[in-house]
Amino acid sequence: MTELALSRIHFPVTTLGPGMRIGIWFQGCSIRCSGCISLDTWASERGITSVEAVFQTMQPFLPHADGLTVSGGEPFDQPLALGALLATWRRSHSGDVLVYSGYALERLVPQLGRFAGLIDALITDPFQLETPQTQALRGSDNQRLTPLTPAGLVRFQSFDRALRDDERELDIMFDDATGTVFLAGIPRRGDMNRLANLMSLAGHRIVTTQDKTHAI
Numbered sequence: 001m002t003e004l005a006l007s008r009i010h011f012p013v014t015t016l017g018p019g020m021r022i023g024i025w026f027q028g029c030s031i032r033c034s035g036c037i038s039l040d041t042w043a044s045e046r047g048i049t050s051v052e053a054v055f056q057t058m059q060p061f062l063p064h065a066d067g068l069t070v071s072g073g074e075p076f077d078q079p080l081a082l083g084a085l086l087a088t089w090r091r092s093h094s095g096d097v098l099v100y101s102g103y104a105l106e107r108l109v110p111q112l113g114r115f116a117g118l119i120d121a122l123i124t125d126p127f128q129l130e131t132p133q134t135q136a137l138r139g140s141d142n143q144r145l146t147p148l149t150p151a152g153l154v155r156f157q158s159f160d161r162a163l164r165d166d167e168r169e170l171d172i173m174f175d176d177a178t179g180t181v182f183l184a185g186i187p188r189r190g191d192m193n194r195l196a197n198l199m200s201l202a203g204h205r206i207v208t209t210q211d212k213t214h215a216i
């Protein structure tokens with residue numbers, strides 16, 4: 001059994017790569033970008049499970065999935081779990097793999113050998129609140145999209161461009177049991193505040209997971 005700290009799994013996710021994707025968010029992030037919209041993923045001691053259990057949860061989605069997107073949290077803070085999960089995916093599914101990381105690409109390069117053939121495309125570099133946000137699949141324009149395999153080149157090179165006005169930005173998922181609403185995708189700057197204000201005007205109070213000390 002390989003231990004994995006998990007924040008959540010969702011399917012289908014349509015805003016973080018092409019097609020209908022399984023989204024896996026790792027729990028725990030040591031990078032701590034100002035303005036992060038996912039403070040709930042920072043603590044590393046939550047969501048302890050195993051790669052095997054995560055893959056079991058994914059089973060019903062596999063026949064319908066076009067690909068896998070791994071985000072967080074910081075996936076590379078759990079390299080053993082990330083490698084085991086992606087190797088299991090490769091043995092079971094032909095869909096592409098996109099992994100998000102807040103580490104700079106240069107910092108990841110020395111350890112990419114252990115993931116050879118497992119990651120089709122990487123989006124790297126920390127979120128920067130002060131940097132404009134115009135690029136597809138990215139929260140700030142300093143972040144780089146790097147295809148790592150021939151399949152990654154085919155599937156992701158076309159995303160190395162500005163976000164189009166007609167592109168879907170967020171998937172919305174509801175958890176009736178907890179009253180939690182999860183937004184998958186890349187919100188535009190200020191979206192979370194606009195959402196909170198709209199809900200407040202409608203008489204609802206919502207608690208968001210963004211870094212409110214730096215949020216705009």
Ligand code: SF4
Pocket residue numbers: 029030031032033036037038041072073074101102103126127
């Ligand atoms: S934006 Fe990503 S890398 Fe940065 S603190 Fe948030 S979860 Fe970590």
